[in-house]
Amino acid sequence: MASLPLNADSTFDDGQIQDAAHNAPAYADLSARETEQALFTPEFLSVDVGHVVDELNQKGYFAFPSALSPEAIETIERDATETKHELNVNKVSGVFSERQYYLTNLLAISRTFYEFSTSPFVFGVCEGYLGDQFRLKALRYYETYGGHHMQWHTDNKTDREFAHIPGIIFIFYVSDVEDGEFQYVEGSHLWSGEKAYSDYTDEFIADNFSSSVKSFKMPRGSLVIYNTYGIHRARPVADKNFVRKSVFFQVDSEINKSEPIIVNTEFISRLDDRISTFLGFGRPSNYEVFPNTSLNSLPLDGTMMSVMGKYMLYRMARSAFASIPQALKPTLRKMIGR
Numbered sequence: 001m002a003s004l005p006l007n008a009d010s011t012f013d014d015g016q017i018q019d020a021a022h023n024a025p026a027y028a029d030l031s032a033r034e035t036e037q038a039l040f041t042p043e044f045l046s047v048d049v050g051h052v053v054d055e056l057n058q059k060g061y062f063a064f065p066s067a068l069s070p071e072a073i074e075t076i077e078r079d080a081t082e083t084k085h086e087l088n089v090n091k092v093s094g095v096f097s098e099r100q101y102y103l104t105n106l107l108a109i110s111r112t113f114y115e116f117s118t119s120p121f122v123f124g125v126c127e128g129y130l131g132d133q134f135r136l137k138a139l140r141y142y143e144t145y146g147g148h149h150m151q152w153h154t155d156n157k158t159d160r161e162f163a164h165i166p167g168i169i170f171i172f173y174v175s176d177v178e179d180g181e182f183q184y185v186e187g188s189h190l191w192s193g194e195k196a197y198s199d200y201t202d203e204f205i206a207d208n209f210s211s212s213v214k215s216f217k218m219p220r221g222s223l224v225i226y227n228t229y230g231i232h233r234a235r236p237v238a239d240k241n242f243v244r245k246s247v248f249f250q251v252d253s254e255i256n257k258s259e260p261i262i263v264n265t266e267f268i269s270r271l272d273d274r275i276s277t278f279l280g281f282g283r284p285s286n287y288e289v290f291p292n293t294s295l296n297s298l299p300l301d302g303t304m305m306s307v308m309g310k311y312m313l314y315r316m317a318r319s320a321f322a323s324i325p326q327a328l329k330p331t332l333r334k335m336i337g338r
């Protein structure tokens, strides 16, 4: 079996990667091969990119259990969740959209994710499947909680509607996924384009394609890649305590449209044409960021009540302290140990 396409064109340039951010593993002094060894499991390192492209062509998907190394997954999870319950912090943070949490700007905070998404493996698959021009259209770390319902759909669309734009999506699991897993209608990428819509009812799939539905229950670190024309969903889970953690990114052959991509420049140790096109340097990025949220889509659950409760207590204590006569403040400070 051929190994990953490491060549002179490799994304990683030995010795050029500068010292990492505080939250990154030491990619700084790693060679291209060592970087891949840090990102992937030994089993995944022998995957042939040509085989992945064949699977995408034939079945519409490629799946590999435990593809990313436990260390890479742990770092990405830490990077993505550091500010999850912080409000008004001057750092990159995410949003709650009812029964989901999203952190879109993963490339602004996770060097490990940057290394993965620009890796020779990812670029090799994109090139093999989409040709020599492709662009990152959207990305996100997301958590899905029980009670969320995602209908069957395709992802060949703009931010608003169905569109004929060839593309592929990479999803990797950041938690073990025994329930609420990704599901894909095998072969549907070959015919869904004849329809001019993206959404399909549960009944339509159950009545016509139940034997073609593939379900991907896999451990943390597992990877699925699929053709955006294929019909898919995350299987709904009713249990309110359920949590599934994943990372998603979409790569299209349309290079003049995308959500805005916000990257930490520290991660870009080498900027060739391929990376520049992939990240959309100087190109329009007019798609609306998904999902569209506001304070009203933030659920007031136990965790958020505790965050808000602590905030209210702090503000009330502060204003009570401010109204105390100046002469009493030192004694009071001593009493509360501040």
Ligand SMILES: O=C(O)CCC(=O)C(=O)O
Residues within 6 Å of the ligand: 155, 171, 181, 182, 183, 232, 233, 234, 235, 246, 248
């Ligand atoms: O999380 C999943 O399993 C599917 C996600 C998906 O289809 C999407 O975000 O478009």
Ligand SMILES: [Fe+2]
Residues within 6 Å of the ligand: 153, 154, 155, 232
């Ligand atoms: Fe989708």
